[in-house]
Amino acid sequence: MIKQFCFCVLVFFLHSNAIAQDCNLSLKGKVTDFHNNSDIIGASIQIEDSNRFTTTNFDGEFELKNICEGKITLIIKHIACETKKISMYIDKNTFKNIFLEHHVEELTNIEIKANTKTAKTSVETTLKKEVLSSFSDQSIGDALKTITGVSSLNTxxxxxxxxxxxxxxxxxxxxxxxxxxxxxxxxxxHAPNIDINSSGRIDVIKGANTLKYGSDAIGGLILISPERFAVKDSIFGSTQISLNSNGLGGNVNTEIVKTYKNGFYGKLQSNYKQFGDFKAPNYYLTNTGQRNFNTSIAIGKNSYEKGFNAYYSFVNNNMAILQSSHIGNVNDLVNAINSNEPRVTEIFSYKINFPKQTITHHLGKLEAYKRFKDFGKLSIQYDFQINRRKEFDLRRGDRSNIPVVDLRLFTNSIQSDLEINYFDNLDINTGVLLRYQQNDAVAGTGTNPLIPDFDKYDFGVYATTNYDLDDTSELSAGFRYDFSRIKARKRYNITDWNETYNYDELFPEFETGAVEGTRIFTKPEFTFHNISASLGYAKSFQKNLSLFINYGLASRLPNPSELFSDGLHHSAARIETGLLTMQKEVANKFVVSLEKQNDNFGFTISPYYKHINGFIQLIPNGITTTIRGAFPVWEYNQTNAQIFGIDVDVNKKISEHFMYNGQVSLIRGDNLSENTPLIHMPANNFGNSISYNNQKLNQLSISLHQNTVLQQNRFPDYNFFTFNPTTQQDVFVDISSTPPAYTLFSLQTSAVFKLFKKGDLKIAFHVDNLLNTSYRNYLNRFRYFADELGRNFKINIKLNY
Amino acid sequence: MKTIKLLALFITTSLVFTACSDDHDDHDHDHEEELITTVIYTLTDGNNTVTLQWEDLDGDTGNAPVITDGILSANTTYTGSIQLLNKTETPAEDITVEVKTEGDEHEFFYSSSVSGVTINKTDVDGNDNPLGIKTTLTTGNTGTGSLTIVLKHEPTKPNNGTADNAGGSTDLEVTFNISVQ
Known part of the structure; x- marks a missing residue:
């Protein structure tokens, strides 16, 4: 990193006026940079309420003579540094050390910092605010999908x-x-409950520099950061409206920011999103609308030396779920798979019917930090989250308005982080985490809860270091230990407990002795110790070329659904069973990235390999007969797995205004224990785009994108036969086959118009699925029921003021 | 200093929050309200009554269902009536009532692999479409095979009389072995 210097306007040859007084004390001093102890040259030192001032010399030193005994206040100013006032009592000749902060420069250079990595050796990709705002009416998963190597699992x-x-x-x-x-x-x-409009930047870390946040980032880490504001007196904001032809809906987002010169800031942001039924090329997807309301508020005070940030966000999502996905048993599933159209296709409606999900998520945090001279920065953070998930289904009687799933997850944690930059070439980052989590399966649903009540306690401690080997290379290493205890309360079917799973012998200590009819009340309790580590190396070469090598050891506890699930999953027409015998998952991952950052010609080539011991997967394991007919039973089991592949990005400037971008993602997953492919692996895919940009012509941008997803030919075959008693025939249930390859085109245009002195208007026009292609996606859980979305025209208007 | 006070306030508030929400309702738990444990199809020809029963008292997992099959007389017309019960409630809840109330959203479908056995629905919902709580079952010559009863939620009504054609989602699908003698 290039050190940031304060550039000085030297005020030479200004001498203090020596007024004849009977005061003859002198004040000498030295002004140094708080951050790196370097001398600050040319800082001005003024005695308040007087016209006496001087400036520091090349060694950062100054002297004021002929000062009278008594209290004086000095004002120390330096361009690009924060002005400081110091009061002191002078009764003799005095020497004073004064520290100034590079505050302003640090915070106004956000644009430059936005290109930097979260850690120097990290393999990661960043989405900036401009990209995010074009996804304002979509989900965070949609935005992330534009990154090579990132896909999504949709419902x-x-x-x-x-x-x-x-x-x-x-x-x-x-x-x-x-x-x-x-x-x-x-x-x-369960999609992440995050409002994309409240974020300023998203980093996707595919490599190993994730230990600060947890031990279990086997796949990677998604870091969503708010915008940072310059320290100056200002008020600004933006309002954004988007309208879509598909779903006849859109989003309104508005935000306002007030900043002060003393570092205080406040931001208020809200958005409302509504869509009706979306449309596949040939039919409406009945009951797929949504209504979301999100708001966030941030206040804080930031200076270089200390500060605090408080943040609260509220997310409320109301999502209709494709009506055709509500099915009864395997025969219904067979009917869905064999018919080309969903069973319910009605005319367009904004109505949110059953099935649906309503989710509210509260997130609050308070963070304070302080820098210690020549040592580092200490941050302490407290945060809480309340997540309330209600899932509604089509029910008999008047029960449709009663959720079938009603879970409230309360999480709160306190954590510290200490950045030590005492050493010249070595940065150390260390911290402690305490977390308590409580899940409440809220009573009153009239169903057996899928996830039981539980309490979870976590303790974590980590240390990461970054060492500058020389001017061009860095080495980083990290270690983390986590302790977790989970205490659950769950009722099991007594036959399942005693016979099917043999838990009465495996876990007699969980039994409470209480049996209620066919149910046994148990208190499962688990303790886990997790160790994780990371190692990273970065080397930069000439011509903007750099190489990153990451190794990570990550381990993950089985989650509540892997341990406790037990029951029917309607939209999948299957019974899902978790097992108390699940062990933790341990992954070794290697990621390499060779990057050339250059506008004329740049690329990223990033191969990776992951080996996962005890990989937990949900796979079919037999058929059971219920009163609703036959259901396949899907059980969680553990195997050893490997996933490897390569992500490639290329950008090339064709001419002054034309750019080419290309991306390829190849991936392969193997179940090593059973020697089969892994289920639900993304297919190989590639994309190309050509864009025209003209800064002089209202920042006009036109781009055409092509994206091809090949058919996934490597999938495990879990197909089976079931007997249809009505037709008296065995029917083949093809749940494994994958949909054919598809190619989508999209067009994006945008331009910026200057409206008034401080405001501009950005208008963007997009066409998604330009050719109105009908296709299905292997990674959509509803691929059995309906096609993906057809063509969509979108207008996005953003007014900055 | 101010920051630390604020932080302290925040933590205190949250602890109160935690303490308040610590309502471990071990006894206030839910049970399956819509569960159908028992299907009883009663057939009577005036003199004899045949009862076909399908029962799974502990729900989808756990113990296998207990199925009572039946023997029917050849060339006989029976009056049939179906009853759905949830026996996990005390007294057992008669779910047939719910189905009848929401007759326009439900329909029973009967089919048999024994040749000569035909089942006709004799009741209708509020829209005069077949419902199938009440039926007549007519047997022909002797034979053995199965009898399947399906209850659909939100089927297309009217339909061609087969469960596959009616669409909707399946609330019930039980099969009995029957013998016509």
Whole structure:
């Protein structure tokens, strides 16, 4: 890193006026940089309420003579530094050391900092605010998908779970404003409860520099950061409106920011999003609308030396779920798979019917930091989250308004982080975490809860270091230890407990002795110790070329659904069973990245290999007969797995205004224990785009994108036969085959118009799925039921003021 | 200093929060309200009554269902009536009532692999479409095979009389072995 210098306007030859007085004391001093102890040259020192001032010399020293005994106040100023006032009592000749902070420069250079990495050796990709704002009416998963190597696991088109290198849910850490998200992320149909409009920047860390946030980032880490504001007196804001032809809806987002010269800032942001039924090329996807309301507030005071940030966000999502996905048993599933159209296709409506999800998520945090001279920076943070998830289904009687799933997850944590930059070439980062989590399966649903009540206690401690080997290379290493205890309360079917799973012999200590009818009340309790580590190396060469090598050891506890699930999953027509015998998952991962950052010709080539011991997967294991007919039983089991592949990005400037971008992502996953492919691995895919940019012509930008997803030919075959008693025939249930390859085109244009002195208007026009292609996506859980979205025209208007 | 006070306040508040929400409702738990444990199809020809029963008292997992099959007389017309019960409630809840109330959203479908056995629905919902709580079952010559009863939620009504054509989602699908003698 290039050290930041204060550039000085030297005020030479200004001498203090020596007024004849009977005062003859002198004040000498030295002004140094708080951060790196370098001398500050040319700082002006003034005695308040007088015209006496001087400046520091080349050694940062100054002298004021003929000072009278008594209290004086000095004002020390330096361009690009924060003005400081010091009061002192002078009764003799005095020497004073004064420290100034590079505050202003640090914070106004955000644009430059936005290109830097979260850690020097990190393998990562960043999405900036401009990209994020074009996704204002979509989900965070949709935005992340534009990154090579990142895909998504969808449930319909509004529930989008990000996936890095084929791994999702509990294997990804999502950090929102330095708070690790706990929003029941274990479920495949649980999308992250984050409002994309409240974020300023998103980093996706595919490599190993994730230990600060947790030990279990087997897939990777998604770091969502708010914008940072310059320290000056200002008020600004923006309002954004987007309108879409598909779903006849859109989003309104507005935000206002007030900043002060003394470092105080406040930001208020809200948005409302509404869509009706979306449309596939040939039919409406009945009951797929949504209504979301999100708001966030941030206040704080930041100076170089100390500061605090407080943040609160509220997310409320109301999402209709494709009506055709509600099915009864395997025969219904067979009917869905064999028919080309969903069973319910009605005319367009804004109505949110059953099935649906309503989720509210509160997130609050308070963070304070202080820098210690010649030592480092200490931060302490407290945060809490309350996630309330209600899932509604089509029910008999008047029960549809009663949720079938009603879970409240409360998480709160306190953590410290100490950055030590005492040593010249070595940075050390260390911290402690305490977390308490409580899940409440809220009573009154009239169903057996899928996830039981539990309490979870976590303790973590970590240390990471970064060492400058020489001017061009860096080495980093990290270590983390986590302790977790989970105490659950759950009722099991007594036959399952005693016979099917043999828990009465494996876990007699969990039994409470209480048996209620066919149910046994148990208190499972688990303790885990986790060790994780990372190693990174970065080397930069000439011509903007750099090489990153990362190794990570990550381990993950089985999540509540892997341990405790036990029951029917309607939209999948399957019974899902977790097992108390699940052990933790341990991954070794290697990621290499060769990058050339250059506008004329740049590239990133990033191969990776992951070996996962005890990989937990959900796979079919037999059929059971219920009163609703036959259901396949899907059970969690553990195997050894490997995932490897390569992500490639290329950018090339064709002419002054034309740019080419290309990306390729190749991935392969193997179940090593059973010698089969891994289930739900993204297919190989590639994309190209050509864009025209003209800064002089209202920043006009036109780009055409092509994206091709090949058919996934490597999948495990879990197909089976079931007997249809009505037709008296065995029917083949093809749940494994994958949809064919597809290619999508999209067009994006935008231009910026200067409206008034401080405001501008950005208008963007997009066409998604330009050719109105009908296709299905292997990674959409609803691929059995309906096609993906058809063509969409979108207008996005953003007014900055 | 101010910051630290604020932080302290925040933590205190949260602890109160934690303490308040610590409502471990070990006894206030839910049970399956919509569970159908028992299907009883009663057939009577005036003199004899045949009862076909399908029962799974502990729900989807756990113990296998207990199925009572039946023997029917050849060339006989029976009056049939179906009853759905949830026996995990005391007294057992009669779910047939719910189905009848929401007759326009439900329909039973009967089919048999024994040739000559035909089942006709004799009741209708509020829209005069077949419902199938009440039926007549007519047997032909002797034979053995199965009898399947399906209850669909939100089927297309009217339909061609087969469960596959009706769409909707399946709330019930039980199969009995029957013998016509």
């Amino acid at each position: 319909g088109n509004t529930i989008v779970k990000p996936m890095i290198h084929g791994l999702h849910s509990s294997r990804l850490l999502i950090i929102n404003n330095k708070v690790r998200m706990f929003d029941q992320e274990w479920g495949e149909e």
